[in-house]
Amino acid sequence: MTDPLDDQQITVSSAALRALRDEFQRFLMEYRFGLAEIETKISILREEFQEMHAYNPIEHVSSRVKSPDSLVDKVRRKGIETDFDSIRSAITDIAGIRITCSFVDDAYRLSDLLTRQDDITVRDVKDYIAEPKANGYKSLHVIVEVPVYLSTGRVDVPVEVQFRTIAMDFWASLEHKIYYKYDRLVPQELLAELKNAADTASELDARMERLHREIRGPRPGFVPL
Numbered sequence: 001m002t003d004p005l006d007d008q009q010i011t012v013s014s015a016a017l018r019a020l021r022d023e024f025q026r027f028l029m030e031y032r033f034g035l036a037e038i039e040t041k042i043s044i045l046r047e048e049f050q051e052m053h054a055y056n057p058i059e060h061v062s063s064r065v066k067s068p069d070s071l072v073d074k075v076r077r078k079g080i081e082t083d084f085d086s087i088r089s090a091i092t093d094i095a096g097i098r099i100t101c102s103f104v105d106d107a108y109r110l111s112d113l114l115t116r117q118d119d120i121t122v123r124d125v126k127d128y129i130a131e132p133k134a135n136g137y138k139s140l141h142v143i144v145e146v147p148v149y150l151s152t153g154r155v156d157v158p159v160e161v162q163f164r165t166i167a168m169d170f171w172a173s174l175e176h177k178i179y180y181k182y183d184r185l186v187p188q189e190l191l192a193e194l195k196n197a198a199d200t201a202s203e204l205d206a207r208m209e210r211l212h213r214e215i216r217g218p219r220p221g222f223v224p225l
């Protein structure tokens with residue numbers, strides 16, 4: 001015979017589960033919309049550069065909303081409280097976009113053009129191009145907040161924007177693979193090789209930039225930073 005109280009408990013907990021699922025869907029939806037706003041801003045800049053200056057400073061754009069698994073993992077790793085408000089304020093890379101530029105100059109220029117826009121608020125900047133990480137990682141990271149207008153009103157959504165060059169991206173994607181292959185415990189000699197490869201990538205960036213300046217000459221219509 002079934003215990004009526006047990007039945008009631010099952011009903012209550014499945015309703016609670018449904019509410020949690022809805023809240024989680026809404027939580028991620030806001031980040032999707034925030035990301036869409038930034039993607040639009042970047043593609044407008046890209047098209048304008050192409051049409052007005054016959055120059056494309058962006059080689060590649062990729063974006064992602066953090067997967068639920070990766071989010072849960074990060075919450076656990078960082079010991080963050082598991083309510084939505086705590087996660088919202090502690091994790092600022094749930095929505096992320098990576099802009100791979102041709103040259104270092106372009107990475108700074110695009111960051112400046114994005115962050116100067118009236119509706120963008122800069123929450124944090126980590127300039128790993130000026131100050132690379134000890135392993136050799138380079139990129140310019142900017143956490144911006146962009147307003148999203150929902151039927152319930154305005155929400156300001158944080159988006160992590162990473163600016164880097166092709167050489168920096170090449171290095172970072174290989175390092176990322178190695179890091180996970182060795183389960184975050186990369187052998188010392190491989191770390192040294194990676195650091196060496198990062199230095200080579202930086203030299204290549206500097207040489208390409210010099211060459212580009214030589215063949216380019218002054219770019220008419222460009223607003224200097």
Ligand SMILES: Nc1nc2c(ncn2[C@@H]2O[C@H](COP(=O)(O)OP(=O)(O)OP(=O)(O)O)[C@@H](O)[C@H]2O)c(=O)[nH]1
Pocket residue numbers: 093126133135137141171172173175176
């Ligand atoms: N391949 C690679 N990517 C990195 C490295 N450091 C940072 N990143 C990328 O940049 C993101 C944010 O890094 P940081 O700006 O240092 O942020 P953080 O808050 O100090 O680090 P997290 O808490 O892990 O996000 C990471 O999630 C990676 O995508 C690195 O050493 N190698």
Ligand SMILES: Nc1ncnc2c1ncn2[C@@H]1O[C@H](COP(=O)(O)OP(=O)(O)OP(=O)(O)O)[C@@H](O)[C@H]1O
Pocket residue numbers: 062063064066067070074093095096097098160161162176
């Ligand atoms: N801002 C970003 N823009 C675009 N892609 C990103 C960004 N940040 C990370 N990625 C990529 O998204 C994929 C999934 O990454 P994931 O969110 O699981 O972890 P992570 O951001 O690299 O690390 P962590 O969990 O420590 O923050 C990886 O290929 C990663 O390189």
